[in-house]
Structure formats: structure tokens, C-alpha cells
Amino acid sequence: MSKWSRSVGSLVAAAVLTSTVLMASAEDKKSDKKDEKVVVSGTPADKDAAIVQDSTTEGSVTLAAGGTVNYRAVAGTLTVGATDQQDATLGLDGKLLPDSGEKAPDKDKPEDAPATARIFYTAYFKKDANGENRPVTFLYNGGPGSATMWLHMGSFGPRRVITTDTEHDAAAPYKIVNNTYTLLDVSDLVFIDAPGTGFSRIFGKDKEKAFWGTDPDAHAFERFIRRFLTKYDRWNSPKYLFGESYGTPRSAVLSADLQNIDLNGIVLLSAILSFDNSIDGPVLNPGVDQAYALGLPTFAATAYYHHKLPTQPAALEPFLAEVEKFALGEYMTALLQGSDLTDAQKQAMAEKLHGYTGLPVAYLLKANLRVSGGMFSKELQTDQDTTTGRLDSRYKGPDIDPLSESADYDPQSNAISSAYMTAINAYMRNELKFGKDWTYKPGAYMDSDFQWDLRHQAPGGPPIGSGEGGTNVMPDLAYTMKSNPKTKVFLAGGYYDLATPYFEGKYEMHHLPIPQKLQANISYHYYQAGHMIYVNDNILHQFHDDLATFIKSTESAH
Structure with missing residues (x-):
């Protein structure tokens, strides 16, 4: 997940987005570790910030x-600079190259040194494979400011933590098992913690400004990928980006930043590229009503799941097709009329919305037909003093404050965070032999000085601060697809995701400024799950098979 997903409400209030939580682990040594053999080379990371093995x-x-x-x-680190010029003076170990012509920073004043990011990663390489030409996939969560423990310990790594789908499990010990759905069968994998998260750290003057923002963040990932390709001689490998939640706008910007590196594929899981489309905070963006329409199918799916509809449809997907048509048709037309909508028209629309959401007609009228994600989470099951999940609306939990207007917490986040936080800490130290005595930070957003600069300069767009409107990285993805018409996009999402509603991602793909023929390069994959579709074993299995097919079909794109 990502912080975006946990607190997008407050972030979008400042113009931000969605997706992080926390983790956990424990092992059945007799059954879960039977396949594992550990051979350690080197030593665990040194406590000294300048020495990392x-x-x-x-x-x-x-x-x-x-x-x-x-x-x-x-399990290791690569250091990148805050600018291309500075980065070119650094070796793979983060130290100044002998011929850089630059003066080493004063050891007594490290805070005055140029900003650098020591980025932590875990790379998995299939043995006895043709590594130079084998696909390599770079994976990361979002936030912004989230570590990648969610994807690492939940999706396609060789080990994963088990949580009970839609339930809040008992406390530790948790169970870490061999992941029979690992993507290592078709691709090498690189899980990357963003600067300032996980075991990644930032240093130097104005380090937060240097790495915590839409564009600085993507530039850091771009420099990391180039260094990784050099360190492991993978320049000629088929290359894939895999971002979840805020990791999807990162992928869009990153793909455009990777000049002269054609990507075979881009995987967008739980996507949002234009922040005006967020269902978390449209009330703070009056006059831009499409977020309400794009969130409606997820409201309908959630009401369907919890049997809150006045008439229960026979099947989910045909019902959602009907809701999607209504959302962009009658509902959007009504919203666009604003105060010109008559009382009779508003009453009729509220009754139709009741049929699709289960929310009371009186509530919909009081909300002026406009319900945010947080409002829906609070209201759907309020008669039972129950809050509906945000990251995954199949989850539910007791209301914190029965009188609040919006949900006060996310039951899904609370249900799995402890397991994932425990898992990453135990796995890193006990199995990967990295990070002894270090603190693994689930997110940089926990820092008191954390601020994310959402400003963005699109390819060919006006300089930062000169453009108007909300952050929108759709032009970046379009630029990538037009620059390399062979690039394929794999869009995935869950029907029960209230953080980044699935219909919003679909809408954005259909509105990319690309030639019509390039729309064929986008494939759509939706599952009966939430933001983190991989928490359900059966869906993880299907997700693996779909993604493996995608990689196999694109690794020889020419």
C-alpha cells in the first residue's frame, strides 16, 4: 500500500494522493523454510552511515x-545524487570518483554536503539463467513516502506473509511462507524503498527538498535504475516498471525520465495519474465533479458486497457495467448542471443513486448528490456503528466516533499493518541478513518534517510553478507511449478499492493524449479485491498468471 492510501484525505486536502500501511512475520521452520538455503557473503549493514555492506x-x-x-x-544500497551533474561525479559506492574534479565534503559538516540518497533495494536473481537477457522488473509502493514492504512481503517476492482475507488476525506470531506465486519464474525482481523510507536514507543540504516531491522522487528512481543496470550488467535485459498506488504516477514520470531506455512494459496497480480524480477530497475541489462519477462504481460494488442495495443484483460485473454507463451519462450530466438542477431532478437523481449505493435518499440530498470516499465509508453501515474499509471496502470495523461525518480510520489498514511490519523486520534480519540494529521506516510521512512537493513539469510543459490545475502525469505516460510505440501498459485494480477507484484508472487510460491505435497497447485487469489485490490467495494466483503472460508476450517486443 502507501501512505497515500491511508491518509489521502488529508493529503489531497493539500493536493496529494494514496497508499501505505505496516507489516509482520513468524515462521513454521518445519514446513515454510524447507526450500531455503542461506549462504551469506559480506556482512550486515554497518551502523556507520558511510559504510554499508x-x-x-x-x-x-x-x-x-x-x-x-x-x-x-x-540486499544492498546504491547512492544517487540530487542532480544529474552531481550524480555523474559519484561511483557506485556513493563516493566521489577520483577524476570527478570535485572536492570531498567537509567531514565535520556533513549537513553542508550536497544532498544524496542511499537507496535500499532487495534484488532477486534466478540462478543458472541467462541474466544479461532475462527480464528484470523494478517494483515499488507509493505513499508518497511509503516503503515497499507491501509489495515485497505480499505480492511476488519468494517469501510472503499470510493474512486472513477480510479479517483482522490475532497478534504475533505471524506466518511467513514460501511464495508459490513468486514472479521469479519469468523475471528477476528488484524491490526498491523510496528515499527516506525502509532502510533508505537521505543526507546533505536541503535533502528533503532534493528527494521529496513528484519530480525529484522520479529523478532519484531514474538514477537508481541506471546505476543498477550498470552494477549488475543488465542494460540489455527486457525492463519493466511496477508501481502500486502513488507508485503509478511515479512510474509515469519515471518512464518519461528514462531517456534512451525503452521499457518493455509498465504495470500500474491501483492507479491514479490525475489527482483531480481522487474520490478522497473532491469537496475541496468544487466545480470539478468527475471524481464523484468515477467513484460511483466502487460505491456500488461495495454496497453489493455488503448486501446494502435495495435490490441485490445477480452478479457483480454486469451490474458494474450498468453503473459505469449511468455514472458517465445521467449522473455526470446532473452534476454538471450544478444549481440549475431542479428540486424534482435532484430528487429523482437521489433515488437512482440510492438504488446503486444503498445510501438513504435523504442523506444523498443533504450531500447535494456528492459523496466522498470517506463519507461513503462512514455512512454505508452506520446503522450498525460500523466503518467500511477504504483500501479494501470488503473489510469493516467498529466506528471510532459514531457521530463523525467521515471515516476516522481504515479497517483494512489496521487489519494487516502489524503483520507486514513484523514480516519485513523479521525477514530482513533473519533471512536476508541485512539491517542489524537499523530501524526499518514504513514511511517517511512519519517524520515531523515530511512534506511532499506535488508540483510537476510534464514533458514539454511549462516550468514548475507556471502551469495551472492539479497535478496530472497523464502527459508523461502518453509521452513514453508515443516515444516508444512498442511499450505496453498493464493496468490492474480491485473493484473494492476506495483509495484509487478502478473506474478512475480506466477513465484516465481512455483519456491519454495518444493516437487511437496506441490504445491497443493497454490491457485491463480487474479483480474482486481491494487496493492490494494480492492479499487474497486466489486473486494473487490469477494476478501472477496474468502478469506472467504479459511479460512473456512483451519481453521480445520487436
């Missing part, structure tokens, strides 16, 4: 489809 281990994992993957895991 990578840790290499080996393991194997049995696949659901049969067979075994033997792999090498590297």
Missing part, C-alpha cells in the same frame, strides 16, 4: 505451477 543469500522456492526456482538475493 551488501548481503547476499541464496534460496529456492517451489512454484504453484510446478518446478523450483533457485535464486540469489542481494
Whole structure:
């Protein structure tokens, strides 16, 4: 997930977005670790910020489809500079190159040194494979300001933490198991913690401004990827970006930043590229009503799941097709009329919305037909003093404040965060042999000085601060697709995601400023799950198969 997902309400209030939580772990040594062999080279990370040793281990994992993957895991760091010019003076170890012509910073005044980011990553390489030409996928969560423990310990790594779908499990010990749905069968994997999150750290003068913002963040990832390709001799590998939540706008900007590096594919999980479309805070953006329409199908799916509709449809997906048509048709037309909508028209629209959401007609009228995600989460099951989940609306929990207007917390986040936080900490230290005595930060947003600069300069657009409107990185993805017409996009999402509603992602793809023929390069994959579709075992299995097919079909794109 990402912080975006947890507190987008407050972030969007300042013009921000969605997706982070926390984690957990424990092991059944007899059954869960039977495939694992660990061989350590090097030493765990030193406490001294200037000395970091990578840790290499080996393991194997049995696949659901049969067979075994033997792999090498590297937990390590790469240091990047805050600017291209500065970055070019640094070696892979983060130290000044002998011929850089630059003066080493004063050791007694490290705060005056140029800003750098020491980015932590875990890379998994299939052994006995043609590494130079084997696909490599870069994965990251969002936030903004979230570590990548969610994707790392929940989706396609060789190990994952088990949580009970739609339930809040008992406290530790949690169970970390071999991941039979790992994507290592088709691609090497690199999980990256954003600067200032996980084990990644930022240093130097104005370090927060240098890395915490839409554009600085993407530039840091771009420099990291170039350094990684050099360190591991992977320049000729098929390359994929995989971002979740705020990781999707990062992927859009990053793809355009990677000049002279054509991507085989871009995976957007729980996407949002134009922040005006967020259902978290449209009330703070009056006059821009489409967020309400784009969130309506997720409201309908949630009401369907909890049996809150006045008439229960026979099946979910045909029902959602009907709601999507209504949302962009009658509903959007009504919203665009604003105060010109007559009382009779408003009454009729409220009654139709009641049929699709289960919300009372009187409530819909009082809300002026405009309900945010937080309002919906609070109101849908308010008769039972129950709050509906945000990241995954199948989850539910007791109201914190029965009288509040919007949800006070996210039951899904609370249900799984402890398990994932425990898992990443135990796994890193006990199995990957990295991070002894270090603090793993689930997110930079926990820092008192955390602020994210949402300003963005699109390719060919006006300088930062000169443009008008909300942050929108759709032009960046369009630029990438037009620059390399062979690039394929895999859009994935959950029907029960109130953080980044699935219909919003679909809407944005259909409105990319690209030639019509390039729309064929986008594939759509939706699942009966929430923001983190992989928490459900059956859906993780299907997600793996869909994504493996995508990679196999695009690794030889020419």
C-alpha cells in the first residue's frame, strides 16, 4: 500500500494522493523454510552511515505451477545524487570518483554536503539463467513516502506473509511462507524503498527538498535504475516498471525520465495519474465533479458486497457495467448542471443513486448528490456503528466516533499493518541478513518534517510553478507511449478499492493524449479485491498468471 492510501484525505486536502500501511512475520521452520538455503557473503549493514555492506543469500522456492526456482538475493544500497551533474561525479559506492574534479565534503559538516540518497533495494536473481537477457522488473509502493514492504512481503517476492482475507488476525506470531506465486519464474525482481523510507536514507543540504516531491522522487528512481543496470550488467535485459498506488504516477514520470531506455512494459496497480480524480477530497475541489462519477462504481460494488442495495443484483460485473454507463451519462450530466438542477431532478437523481449505493435518499440530498470516499465509508453501515474499509471496502470495523461525518480510520489498514511490519523486520534480519540494529521506516510521512512537493513539469510543459490545475502525469505516460510505440501498459485494480477507484484508472487510460491505435497497447485487469489485490490467495494466483503472460508476450517486443 502507501501512505497515500491511508491518509489521502488529508493529503489531497493539500493536493496529494494514496497508499501505505505496516507489516509482520513468524515462521513454521518445519514446513515454510524447507526450500531455503542461506549462504551469506559480506556482512550486515554497518551502523556507520558511510559504510554499508551488501548481503547476499541464496534460496529456492517451489512454484504453484510446478518446478523450483533457485535464486540469489542481494540486499544492498546504491547512492544517487540530487542532480544529474552531481550524480555523474559519484561511483557506485556513493563516493566521489577520483577524476570527478570535485572536492570531498567537509567531514565535520556533513549537513553542508550536497544532498544524496542511499537507496535500499532487495534484488532477486534466478540462478543458472541467462541474466544479461532475462527480464528484470523494478517494483515499488507509493505513499508518497511509503516503503515497499507491501509489495515485497505480499505480492511476488519468494517469501510472503499470510493474512486472513477480510479479517483482522490475532497478534504475533505471524506466518511467513514460501511464495508459490513468486514472479521469479519469468523475471528477476528488484524491490526498491523510496528515499527516506525502509532502510533508505537521505543526507546533505536541503535533502528533503532534493528527494521529496513528484519530480525529484522520479529523478532519484531514474538514477537508481541506471546505476543498477550498470552494477549488475543488465542494460540489455527486457525492463519493466511496477508501481502500486502513488507508485503509478511515479512510474509515469519515471518512464518519461528514462531517456534512451525503452521499457518493455509498465504495470500500474491501483492507479491514479490525475489527482483531480481522487474520490478522497473532491469537496475541496468544487466545480470539478468527475471524481464523484468515477467513484460511483466502487460505491456500488461495495454496497453489493455488503448486501446494502435495495435490490441485490445477480452478479457483480454486469451490474458494474450498468453503473459505469449511468455514472458517465445521467449522473455526470446532473452534476454538471450544478444549481440549475431542479428540486424534482435532484430528487429523482437521489433515488437512482440510492438504488446503486444503498445510501438513504435523504442523506444523498443533504450531500447535494456528492459523496466522498470517506463519507461513503462512514455512512454505508452506520446503522450498525460500523466503518467500511477504504483500501479494501470488503473489510469493516467498529466506528471510532459514531457521530463523525467521515471515516476516522481504515479497517483494512489496521487489519494487516502489524503483520507486514513484523514480516519485513523479521525477514530482513533473519533471512536476508541485512539491517542489524537499523530501524526499518514504513514511511517517511512519519517524520515531523515530511512534506511532499506535488508540483510537476510534464514533458514539454511549462516550468514548475507556471502551469495551472492539479497535478496530472497523464502527459508523461502518453509521452513514453508515443516515444516508444512498442511499450505496453498493464493496468490492474480491485473493484473494492476506495483509495484509487478502478473506474478512475480506466477513465484516465481512455483519456491519454495518444493516437487511437496506441490504445491497443493497454490491457485491463480487474479483480474482486481491494487496493492490494494480492492479499487474497486466489486473486494473487490469477494476478501472477496474468502478469506472467504479459511479460512473456512483451519481453521480445520487436
